[in-house]
Amino acid sequence: MTLRLKLFAGAATLLAALIGPAHAADPAVVRIGVAQQGTGDPPVFGGSPAATALLQHRVEDALQPDHIKVDWIFFKGAGPAVNEALANKQLDFAYQGDLPSVLGRANGLKTHLLLASNVRTGVYLAVPPDSDIKSVKDLKGKRVGLFRGTNLQLVADNVLKQNGLTERDLRVINLDTAASQAALASKGVDAVFLDYSLFKLQRQGLAKIVYASRDDGVQLTRQAHLLVLEDFERAHPDTVQKVVTAVVQAAQWSSDEANRNALFALWAKSGVPVESWSSEYANQPMKDRMSPLIDPFLVARYQAVADDALRLNLIRQPVSVNGWFEPKYLDQALKSLKLEAYWPRLDASGKPTGERLAENR
Known part of the structure; x- marks a missing residue:
């Protein structure tokens, strides 16, 4: 019996080594930072699929079966303040713009960009x-x-x-x-x-x-995204997947032209009038702005932002976007929701490629 137990224990140890370390238990709370000042009580915001997800409680609904609480934390100091919170491990996810995230990466923040959330936004x-x-x-x-x-x-x-x-x-x-x-x-x-x-x-x-x-x-134009701290992603990949899928669902609803008026009315809860949203998105297909895709255009724009930040002395050393984007959660969400061909993919210059996402993975 002793020999059998030893053999069993050895086999169990070998199996554990082969499959890798077990994932950590579900977190009690997921903290999502928003790089803008919210309005209301509780505070909300508008203008992106991430905002739609908040207003429609999609992330909360996705994590409720796991008894995970969701905290949306707003920052008047916008992207720079979000970076400070990420550095202090006070957030797990963040919705912010391209330049602040590049500055964070330049300063050693270990994050992964999960999906786009409000792209091709002008000033x-x-x-x-x-x-x-x-x-x-x-x-x-x-x-x-x-x-x-x-x-x-x-x-x-x-x-x-x-x-x-x-x-x-x-x-x-x-x-x-x-x-x-x-x-x-x-x-x-x-x-x-x-x-x-x-x-x-x-x-x-x-x-x-x-x-x-x-x-x-x-x-x-400028781009925004949802990112996650690498440490949180490593410990809780299943939770990351559920958050990403919830935001992709919000992106699809926000992209549907049949929902345009309802979307602007929903975002108006942020204090920005419907008329302002109508002006912002006038003569633009919602799919063009609400796309969550990590396509060549998005990747090229982030590298361009990094290059420009160096040229303007906003950062001291070059920043590469290689390895920064983690598309597997987005790909899985698009597959499970049958949305692989829903949004147009753009090439680096911003022109439609005419290719399906699933054929390029």
Whole structure:
């Protein structure tokens, strides 16, 4: 019997070694950081599949059978504040933009990008209604509000570059979203680079939008995503899969043109009016903006952001995106939901490839 027990124990040890370490027990709570200030109680936000997932409680519903609580944590300090929380292991997942995540990677944050969440988003240049500023070229020497460290900054810098300017040619004032709106409305600045929040100010007669970067092509847009800390992913891959699948479901619902009006009404709970969402997404298929795909366009844009950040001295060493994206959870979600061919894949230049996702894995 002793020999048999020893043989059994040896076999069990060998089997454990072959299959690898067991996954950790389910976490009691999943913490998802959001790189913007939420509105309401509990706070919510809009403008992305991740926002839809929150508003429709999709992640909570997916994790409820495992008795896992979900905490959505909002950061007024946007992407830089999210990076600090990730560095301190205060978050498991995060929704943020391309530049902040690149800065985090440059500073040693160990994360994996899981899926896109609101892509090809432009920036707007707005001025007071009575301003004589007509174009980007007129900004030289002007006081311009810009939220540094966010994915707004890099697009704005590239817009300036196309017009023969840099931030040094302007009197740039670092202002968050709320402060930028207030400064513009009170004429405390001559102009601001900002997002869809400017449409409300324009309707109120407090601002005039004179430029939209998206009009100059998809290379002057910013991307956002959902990422996970590598340590959490390694310990809880099943939970990561459920979170990703829930957000992909939200992306599909948000992409359906039949849901456009309902989607904008849902996002309006964030305090941004339906009219602003309608203006932001006017004349654009929702599939183009709500796609979760990790396609050549997304990968190329993140590498371009990393290269631009180095050129502009925002980071000190080159950053490669190789190995940063982890598409297996997205691929599994698309397969299980039969959505492999739902969203168009784009090549690095932003043109549809006409290829199915499943054929490229």
